[in-house]
Structures are given as C-alpha cells and as structure tokens.
Amino acid sequence: DGGITQSPKYLFRKEGQNVTLSCEQNLNHDAMYWYRQDPGQGLRLIYYSQIVNDFQKGDIAEGYSVSREKKESFPLTVTSAQKNPTAFYLCASSHPEQGSTEAFFGQGTRLTVV
Amino acid sequence: DQQVKQNSPSLSVQEGRISILNCDYTNSMFDYFLWYKKYPAEGPTFLISISSIKDKNEDGRFTVFLNKSAKHLSLHIVPSQPGDSAVYFCAASFMDSNYQLIWGAGTKLIIKP
Numbered sequence: 001d002g003g004i005t006q007s008p009k010y011l012f013r014k015e016g017q018n019v020t021l022s023c024e025q026n027l028n029h030d031a032m033y034w035y036r037q038d039p040g041q042g043l044r045l046i047y048y049s050q051i052v053n054d055f056q057k058g059d060i061a062e063g064y065s066v067s068r069e070k071k072e073s074f075p076l077t078v079t080s081a082q083k084n085p086t087a088f089y090l091c092a093s094s095h096p097e098q099g100s101t102e103a104f105f106g107q108g109t110r111l112t113v114v
Numbered sequence: 115d116q117q118v119k120q121n122s123p124s125l126s127v128q129e130g131r132i133s134i135l136n137c138d139y140t141n142s143m144f145d146y147f148l149w150y151k152k153y154p155a156e157g158p159t160f161l162i163s164i165s166s167i168k169d170k171n172e173d174g175r176f177t178v179f180l181n182k183s184a185k186h187l188s189l190h191i192v193p194s195q196p197g198d199s200a201v202y203f204c205a206a207s208f209m210d211s212n213y214q215l216i217w218g219a220g221t222k223l224i225i226k227p
C-alpha cells in the first residue's frame with residue numbers, strides 16, 4: 001500500500017541529546033515536509049524539501065536539521081539546541097507538479113523530553 | 115502575521131444537525147483551499163478542497179463554500195455524526211509558493227449525542 005510512515009510513534013529524549021525522527025514515503029512524491037503541532041496551535045512548518053538533495057527552512061527551523069539523500073526519506077533531527085522540543089511532529093509529502101496541493105501525512109511522532 | 119485564521123477554537127453541535135466551521139484568510143493571492151480532519155495522536159487526513167475559481171464544492175455530507183470578496187471559507191457538515199468529532203484545520207496555498215500550505219490553528223468539533 002502507498003503511504004507515508006513515521007517512526008517511532010513515541011520518543012523520549014533526555015535533555016542535551018539529539019534525536020532523529022524517521023519519515024519514509026512510497027508515493028513517489030517530490031516534496032516532503034516536517035511540521036510541529038503544539039496544543040492550541042496550527043501546524044508550523046519546520047523544514048521542507050522540494051527535491052532530493054535540496055531543502056529549505058520553514059518558519060521554526062532553529063534547533064532542527066534535515067537531510068534528503070533519497071526521494072523516499074526525509075529524516076528530522078531534533079538537536080540539543082531546540083529549547084522546547086516536546087511536541088507532536090508530523091511529516092507530509094505532496095506532488096505539486098501534478099497540480100495537486102493535497103498533502104499526505106504520516107501518523108506522527110510524539111517527542112517528550114524527560 | 116497569521117494569514118489563515120480559524121477564530122473558533124471549539125464548536126459543539128448536536129448529532130444530526132449542521133456543523134459550520136469557518137476560516138478567514140488575508141492573502142488575496144491564495145488560490146487553493148483545503149480542509150483537513152485530525153484525530154488525537156494521528157496525522158491530519160484530507161477532507162475536501164476548493165479552487166479559487168469556484169465558490170462551492172460538495173462531497174457527500176461535506177460542502178465547502180468560498181467567498182473571495184470576504185476572504186472567507188466555510189465547511190458545512192450535514193448531518194453531523196459522532197465520528198465527525200475531531201479537530202478541523204483549514205489550509206491555503208498559492209501557485210507562486212510552490213503550493214506550500216499555510217495552516218489555520220484548527221477548530222475542535224464536538225458532536226453531542
């Protein structure tokens with residue numbers, strides 16, 4: 001089945017540690033996105049990538065890093081520089097060149113700093 | 115500056131009645147609008163969309179209305195069902211942005227039995 005998969009579903013991190021959230025899609029989509037959701041707020045864009053080996057900062061990129069070495073994969077690293085990393089993280093993909101802006105989302109990863 | 119606004123954080127509707135969720139936007143260049151539904155601890159799922167060349171789009175119980183002059187869109191759910199209880203996000207995009215989505219803060223819809 002085609003879809004977008006995030007792992008793990010729950011992740012606990014000690015302060016000062018880096019952690020990497022996985023996002024894989026087999027939809028053959030060029031564009032991939034990472035969002036963060038906090039209670040009472042809309043989805044905020046962290047990073048996005050329109051094509052392999054290229055990515056751009058979103059609205060809240062500080063403390064995060066990404067890579068896009070393969071079309072299917074867009075991992076997000078939450079670094080120790082991120083001051084408030086506890087949140088629900090959502091990965092999405094889309095295929096703008098097909099004229100559709102619909103984004104397909106993974107099930108999310110809930111990151112908690114302990 | 116919030117370009118897409120959902121001013122109602124929550125909405126409570128009786129089962130069987132109509133649910134109306136509202137969304138306002140400020141950027142007149144937006145040409146495509148989408149509604150997503152989200153259950154707790156899950157990713158949002160696409161519900162319905164509308165292009166700026168239309169003023170209405172219908173899909174089963176869901177209808178989206180677009181009023182470009184007022185920069186306002188609304189999602190109507192008729193009749194409302196318990197499974198409709200979720201957070202609904204409005205999103206907008208425009209071609210020059212490579213169709214990146216700009217999101218509202220969401221409205222939590224509660225359907226009362």
